[in-house]
Amino acid sequence: MKWLLAALISILIVSYALVIPTRVHPGWQVEWKAKACSDLKKTVNELGYRILLGQSGQGELVNMCGGEKGIYYCVLIPGTSPPRKMRVGSP
Amino acid sequence: MKELVLILIALLVASFIVSMPRSDEDWFLYMGELRMYEMSAEADTLKARSLIFARSWVDRWLTEVNATACEELPPPPNGSLFVQLLKKDLISKGFSLMGDLHYSIGESRGGDASDPAFGGYCRGGGIKVIASSRLTIRDGLLGIKAMRYFDAGACQPTAYFLIREVLTGLRHRTVGIVREAFSSEENFTEALQEVERGLTLLVRHLRRNLTNEGISLKLAYTTKFAGEEVVLNFRAMVFDERAIFIRDGRLRRGFSCIREWEIRARGS
Numbered sequence: 001m002k003w004l005l006a007a008l009i010s011i012l013i014v015s016y017a018l019v020i021p022t023r024v025h026p027g028w029q030v031e032w033k034a035k036a037c038s039d040l041k042k043t044v045n046e047l048g049y050r051i052l053l054g055q056s057g058q059g060e061l062v063n064m065c066g067g068e069k070g071i072y073y074c075v076l077i078p079g080t081s082p083p084r085k086m087r088v089g090s091p
Numbered sequence: 092m093k094e095l096v097l098i099l100i101a102l103l104v105a106s107f108i109v110s111m112p113r114s115d116e117d118w119f120l121y122m123g124e125l126r127m128y129e130m131s132a133e134a135d136t137l138k139a140r141s142l143i144f145a146r147s148w149v150d151r152w153l154t155e156v157n158a159t160a161c162e163e164l165p166p167p168p169n170g171s172l173f174v175q176l177l178k179k180d181l182i183s184k185g186f187s188l189m190g191d192l193h194y195s196i197g198e199s200r201g202g203d204a205s206d207p208a209f210g211g212y213c214r215g216g217g218i219k220v221i222a223s224s225r226l227t228i229r230d231g232l233l234g235i236k237a238m239r240y241f242d243a244g245a246c247q248p249t250a251y252f253l254i255r256e257v258l259t260g261l262r263h264r265t266v267g268i269v270r271e272a273f274s275s276e277e278n279f280t281e282a283l284q285e286v287e288r289g290l291t292l293l294v295r296h297l298r299r300n301l302t303n304e305g306i307s308l309k310l311a312y313t314t315k316f317a318g319e320e321v322v323l324n325f326r327a328m329v330f331d332e333r334a335i336f337i338r339d340g341r342l343r344r345g346f347s348c349i350r351e352w353e354i355r356a357r358g359s
Binding site for chain 2: 002006009013027029030033034037038040041044045048049050051052053054073075076077078079080081083085
């Protein structure tokens with residue numbers, strides 16, 4: 001019981017101490033979002049026309065991009081029908 | 092008891108980090124940096140996206156004209172539509188797009204380079220697309236802009252121009268053969284035999300040239316008499332087994348054009 005309690009509280013601390021500050025400290029967000037942007041560039045340029053075949057590499061083809069808070073970035077892919085967006089990162 | 096104290100200390104440290112005040116200066120610096128990355132993602136994918144759009148446009152058109160007479164020329168992709176779609180998306184992100192994207196279409200030659208974002212390869216008689224961009228993305232808030240001026244060439248490997256040329260030439264040649272046979276022979280039967288001989292030679296000659304390109308040709312015709320005239324109905328089918336195009340999100344192989352025409356002849 002003591003170990004279970006300790007484990008649960010540890011998880012709480014870890015999530016509190018690590019996850020929440022990333023929403024607060026913009027420097028970390030920038031670093032993660034910058035990586036998402038860079039991965040997105042690589043994905044779109046490498047896949048090229050294969051996106052029309054439904055391939056998305058490390059990204060995901062979506063209809064809507066989502067909110068502004070996530071660590072991700074999307075670009076519109078004209079030519080897909082209906083026009084869809086390539087998203088890299090987690091919303 | 093000792094664990095509880097440690098937990099409380101950890102919680103205290105965590106809450107200190109979370110509630111740490113940030114400076115506005117840092118915040119704007121970070122946001123500015125982030126906008127630069129976002130703008131770079133938009134600008135550095137413009138070339139690939141313009142070619143994906145072109146591929147989608149050309150392949151959709153090929154899907155529409157597959158198994159038809161193939162008389163018209165391929166229409167160039169609509170650059171204004173591309174810009175319009177992108178503008179709408181960029182406005183929602185706080186960017187603006189200026190400039191234009193122009194496409195042109197022509198016949199490809201074998202051995203030319205094709206941009207990998209478009210896919211395909213250059214083949215004699217195929218479709219060549221050139222995208223010319225003079226686009227600029229601007230962030231009005233931060234005053235930064237990214238200009239992307241490029242000319243990218245790519246080829247759709249379906250030998251549409253070659254097939255179209257073969258069919259147009261075939262029609263003209265058959266008219267010549269029929270006219271010549273009926274002007275030199277008085278007898279209908281002999282004239283038709285002359286037509287048959289001429290067509291066999293013509294088709295053999297064309298097939299010899301087309302086989303190397305992976306293209307097959309079939310020509311059939313029927314004859315009927317209408318008063319003093321002979322009516323010859325021709326049907327030609329050209330099939331390109333090396334053609335590749337995207338339809339409904341899948342790669343399709345093989346493209347054909349079927350053209351029918353009629354020639355009327357009168358004995359001399």
